[in-house]
Amino acid sequence: MTTFHEMGISEPIQRAITDMGFEEASPIQEKAIPVALTGKDIIGQAQTGTGKTAAFAIPILEKVDTSKKYVQAIAIAPTRELAIQVSEEINRLSKYMGITSLPIYGGQSIDRQIKALKKGPHIITGTPGRLLDHIQRKTLKLNHISVVVLDEADEMLDMGFVEDIERILKETPEEKQTLLFSATMPKPIQNLAERFMHDPELVKMKAKEVTSPTVKQIYYEVKERDKFEVLCRLLDVDNPELAVIFGRTKRRVDELSDALNKRGYLADGLHGDLNQRQRDIVMNKFREGNTDILVATDVAARGIDVSGVTHVYNFDIPQDPESYVHRIGRTGRAGKTGLAITFVTPRETGQIHSIERASKGKIQRKSIPTIAEAMESIQRAALEKMIQLVEGEEHIQFKQAAIELLDQYDSVALVSVALKLLSKEQKGIPVQLTSETPQHAKPKKRIQEKSKRNYKGNERKGGNGKSKSTSRSSRKKKS
């Protein structure tokens, strides 16, 4: 293991890194940063949650000339949330440098962005659509760019984004460094990527599995109509600190988060049909731990880094192995452990096996916990809650009432009632979810499959559950 000091990283960045709590460079940082510092183009591939952001951000920061008030680097990301997150990480790393990074993404006031751009930020992170918008308005000039990063490069160069990326790259000088990072890099996309690059070096971690080894992977065979009850049972048994639940469509996400709230879980939905304000509120609440469960489409599958996510549930099986790898990578980050659970309908068993083969990890089949096991977990949680409350101060005001009750009733009965009141209602309000068409057998080629995708990772709106967008025009992604 190497320290950032040993890597010759400049002092202000080292100080910021220490503030962020990083003690040594992660393997991808150790390998990629020295190569990037030589100015070479890089295709960097390492498992989810292993610090790829800093692996490209640090070399950018070493290159930026703070005396010049124009944009010198851009990092392009597939979603708004990721563009914001990358910008924040760059700002944290550069806090002792006087470098400014600005996120530019759709759904935010363009006038406000124009004003911010006029202030001369050094680094822009953005989503393709909005970046192009500013390029066309001439409010963003890329003629002094010396580094371009494509975060989630395979997604960025996939069908939905590739034209936008080509158009953005055309605006940048020929002489520049291009850095591509992702946890997944299918060969055809890598070949495509190399067309945009000058003699790139492939910096790849030698790993047996594509998925993070700190994530335990299991699946349950569940009938479509039983999924919700099984989910609730698992949430009771697992009692996750923070969880992300992935659903196939926007409708699914809305229905699922409503249903979970009805059953007493703290859940919020995130998908591309929400306005930006709603998206920001949902993400912030989840980051701050004010909601326990984020229900999302694949819009949250890539890059999103929320520490403390202990569980990922694929309520609907992901469409392809890459989506699986990124979704489950929302847990088990920065060396922490995590659990990834996938629901597989009987017709989808072939699909889970092909995902397992492609991701080279072990996905263990388990049987659904019984109602008695769920009950036991609920009781344990209530007990823990009671102990926590007893050890606190807030119950003092109930002391007199408690003495009077104890005079009249049996103490065991009273404690049992208190425990029941602290328990989550297990049975409850009936809920109904519109059923979704199960995934069919694996398509031959991933890229062909992806060409069927709608905007933002298969975010179909729902409807009769059978809709499949196949037209070229509907593939175009917004940002």
Ligand SMILES: Nc1ncnc2c1ncn2[C@@H]1O[C@H](COP(=O)(O)OP(=O)(O)OP(=O)(O)O)[C@@H](O)[C@H]1O
């Ligand atoms: N050297 C380090 N030491 C400790 N923590 C680190 C280090 N580098 C990065 N981290 C932290 O690890 C977490 C994951 O980093 P990051 O989001 O960059 O992962 P990633 O490889 O880009 O993952 P993904 O493939 O999901 O996008 C972040 O919270 C980050 O702050």
Ligand SMILES: [Mg+2]
């Ligand atoms: Mg990342």
